[in-house]
Amino acid sequence: MNRDNRSGSFWLLSAFFALFVIFMYGPMLVIVVLSFQGPEGGLTFPVRGLSLHWFYKLADGLGVVDIGAALKRSLGLGFAVMAFTVVLSVLAGLAFRKKLAGGNALFYVVVASLIMPSIIVSLGIGLEFRLLDTGLKKLLELLGMTDALENYGSALGLFTSALGAHLTWTLPFGLLIMFAVFNRFNPAYEEAARDLGATPWQSFRYVVLPLIAPSIVGIGMFGFTLSWDEIARTSQAIGDVNTLPLELQGLTTTVTTPSIYALGTVTTVVSFVVLGAAMSLAALLNRRKAAAGRR
Amino acid sequence: MSAPVTTPNLQSLQENREDSGAWWQAAPLSIVFVLFFLLPLVLILMVSFWNFNEYELLPDFTFKNYVTIFEGCGNTSEMCVTFKTYVSTFKFCFLVWLITLVIGFTVSYFVAFHVRSPNVQTLLFVLCTIPFWTSNVIRMISWVPLLGRNGLINQGLVGLGLVDHPVEWLLFSDFSVVLAFVHLYTMFMIVPIFNSMMRIDRSLIEAASDSGASGWQTLWNVIVPLSRTGIVIGSIFVITIVMGDFVTVGVMGGQQIASIGKIIQVQTSYIQFPLAAANAVILLTLVLMIIWGLTRLVDIRKEL
Numbered sequence: 001m002n003r004d005n006r007s008g009s010f011w012l013l014s015a016f017f018a019l020f021v022i023f024m025y026g027p028m029l030v031i032v033v034l035s036f037q038g039p040e041g042g043l044t045f046p047v048r049g050l051s052l053h054w055f056y057k058l059a060d061g062l063g064v065v066d067i068g069a070a071l072k073r074s075l076g077l078g079f080a081v082m083a084f085t086v087v088l089s090v091l092a093g094l095a096f097r098k099k100l101a102g103g104n105a106l107f108y109v110v111v112a113s114l115i116m117p118s119i120i121v122s123l124g125i126g127l128e129f130r131l132l133d134t135g136l137k138k139l140l141e142l143l144g145m146t147d148a149l150e151n152y153g154s155a156l157g158l159f160t161s162a163l164g165a166h167l168t169w170t171l172p173f174g175l176l177i178m179f180a181v182f183n184r185f186n187p188a189y190e191e192a193a194r195d196l197g198a199t200p201w202q203s204f205r206y207v208v209l210p211l212i213a214p215s216i217v218g219i220g221m222f223g224f225t226l227s228w229d230e231i232a233r234t235s236q237a238i239g240d241v242n243t244l245p246l247e248l249q250g251l252t253t254t255v256t257t258p259s260i261y262a263l264g265t266v267t268t269v270v271s272f273v274v275l276g277a278a279m280s281l282a283a284l285l286n287r288r289k290a291a292a293g294r295r
Numbered sequence: 296m297s298a299p300v301t302t303p304n305l306q307s308l309q310e311n312r313e314d315s316g317a318w319w320q321a322a323p324l325s326i327v328f329v330l331f332f333l334l335p336l337v338l339i340l341m342v343s344f345w346n347f348n349e350y351e352l353l354p355d356f357t358f359k360n361y362v363t364i365f366e367g368c369g370n371t372s373e374m375c376v377t378f379k380t381y382v383s384t385f386k387f388c389f390l391v392w393l394i395t396l397v398i399g400f401t402v403s404y405f406v407a408f409h410v411r412s413p414n415v416q417t418l419l420f421v422l423c424t425i426p427f428w429t430s431n432v433i434r435m436i437s438w439v440p441l442l443g444r445n446g447l448i449n450q451g452l453v454g455l456g457l458v459d460h461p462v463e464w465l466l467f468s469d470f471s472v473v474l475a476f477v478h479l480y481t482m483f484m485i486v487p488i489f490n491s492m493m494r495i496d497r498s499l500i501e502a503a504s505d506s507g508a509s510g511w512q513t514l515w516n517v518i519v520p521l522s523r524t525g526i527v528i529g530s531i532f533v534i535t536i537v538m539g540d541f542v543t544v545g546v547m548g549g550q551q552i553a554s555i556g557k558i559i560q561v562q563t564s565y566i567q568f569p570l571a572a573a574n575a576v577i578l579l580t581l582v583l584m585i586i587w588g589l590t591r592l593v594d595i596r597k598e599l
Contacts, residue, residue: 009409009510010409013401013404013405013409014405014409016401016402016405017402017405017406017419020398020402020423020481021422021423023478024423024426024478025426026441027434027437027438027440027441027478028426028429028433028434028437030437030440030441030447031433031436031437031440034440043439043440043443044439044440044443044445044446044447044450045440045446045447045450084327087323088323088324088327089324091320091321091323091324092320092321092323092324092325094317094320095316095317095318095319095320095321096317096321097317098316098317099317100317100318100321101318103321106321106324106325106328109328109332109333110324110328112332113328113332115531115532115535115586116332116535116539116579116582117535117536117538117539117540117556117578117579117582118539119539119540119541119556119559119560119575120336120339120539120559120575120578120579121331121332121335123335123339123559123563123568123571123572123575124332124334124335124336124338124339124575125331125335126563127335127338127339127342127568127572128334128335128338130352130568131338131342131352134351134352164327164330164331165331167327167331168327168328168331168332171324171327171328175324225428228430229428229429229430229431229432231431231432231542232539232540232541232542232556235542235560236560236563245430245431245432248430248432248433249432249542249545249546252432252435252436252546253550260436261436263433264430264433264436264437267429267430267433268429268430268433271428271429271430272428272429274428275425275428
């Protein structure tokens with residue numbers, strides 16, 4: 001391939017790539033712009049006025065939907081999912097480095113969970129918890145605990161079924177990242193630590209953990225953002241309350257003002273803040289690692 | 296511990312201890328998947344043979360739900376609802392797969408082979424993946440101001456005098472559904488294909504051109520076969536997502552277009568769990584057959 005021959009296709013492909021980027025970001029930019037319209041603004045162009053009007057409207061709530069409460073629920077669930085994803089993925093990642101009986105089977109289950117159509121997972125978890133409800137109610141009846149029976153609502157909930165549903169989606173990403181990390185991990189560092197008399201915990205805490213820290217931040221980011229935007233797996237597995245994206249999905253058919261764009265801007269900002277924070281933290285950890293390496 | 300221990304014994308002891316240690320480390324994750332993935336799947340299979348009335352599920356062993364789903368499908372003159380829905384879902388699946396594959400491959404090819412600086416490569420790759428971190432519903436809604444009846448595209452078309460009346464099929468149509476799928480999920484093609492491409496030994500490309508292969512020949516005979524794994528993994532992602540989707544088809548189809556996922560969702564909301572479960576079993580069987588066909592082409596685990 002000589003340079004002249006190549007430059008023709010290079011420019012063609014560059015143009016294609018540029019169009020793709022516009023295709024990816026253009027629409028998102030459009031709703032951000034439209035969300036800052038004045039009170040007379042509509043759902044489409046032209047942009048009418050400039051104000052925070054629709055954000056105030058949003059804060060007042062959209063119809064019967066309490067956006068603030070949904071936001072809090074989604075944030076709470078997101079952080080819970082993040083914590084579980086990080087801890088469980090790192091632990092399992094360490095386990096897979098040793099001889100693990102049934103490791104292959106576990107790996108295939110995790111991959112299956114990743115590519116399983118979400119509606120099936122969601123249906124299954126919803127079904128599981130409803131059967132659990134039926135069983136528990138029967139049990140309470142049998143034991144004659146009428147008070148408890150009357151007060152019993154459902155086992156379905158934000159931090160039970162919905163948390164589980166989210167983990168079936170985030171943990172595969174977490175574990176695959178751990179695999180990728182440990183496939184490139186040089187075991188010589190741990191051997192050195194062991195030779196110097198470090199206990200397994202010390203060698204993990206002071207040798208392995210600092211080396212994989214940036215990737216752990218990445219896993220945390222996956223955990224939070226995937227949970228923050230998740231709809232399909234949550235839909236049948238959450239019971240009476242709704243997360244922000246679920247409310248948003250319902251609002252698409254009922255809200256006809258730029259408030260919905262304002263909501264879009266807010267959720268996108270949250271995603272970007274988490275993304276930015278995670279990337280800076282990972283970069284910081286990498287720099288510290290490099291500095292420690294020079295010492 | 297003063298008793299002399301022979302070396303082999305000590306080693307096997309240590310191995311045993313490590314084994315159980317590994318098991319404990321993997322246990323929490325395994326429990327999550329047993330409770331929230333395997334058990335639910337078993338329950339779906341079980342309940343798909345149950346009976347139900349308006350209030351509750353009735354344990355049973357009946358094929359009634361499966362029979363209901365395929366009711367009237369023996370009729371050759373007109374297709375039954377189930378078949379129609381699957382045809383529609385397969386159509387979306389094929390179109391989205393083809394378009395995301397072409398776009399994903401081209402974008403990856405450009406970044407992997409035409410961008411020379413590794414830093415720029417990383418930057419462009421990250422640029423492609425960032426939208427993945429934002430809300431899917433928001434990304435769907437963001438097409439409304441562009442495609443709607445009074446949207447930017449119709450304004451442009453009418454303004455230029457290309458059409459007299461606004462084009463209606465741009466939004467809440469098959470077109471907008473496919474467009475949204477491509478917009479949302481091309482990333483799932485780009486990441487694995489780019490990953491495969493970055494592993495291709497550059498000397499192979501040089502060897503091909505030294506042997507007199509044209510750019511196209513190199514692309515088709517060297518790069519495409521060596522990117523096969525990425526293509527297969529990306530295809531599995533896109534196909535399984537589209538097969539089970541109900542959110543995108545719902546929002547972008549204006550809640551008017553049917554899909555298997557949507558049928559399952561509606562049946563669940565009417566507490567018709569056994570019917571929904573039977574539909575899920577059929578969907579899962581089809582998806583597994585597709586994946587099985589695709590994975591015969593690669594070993595996923597070697598690629599990480």
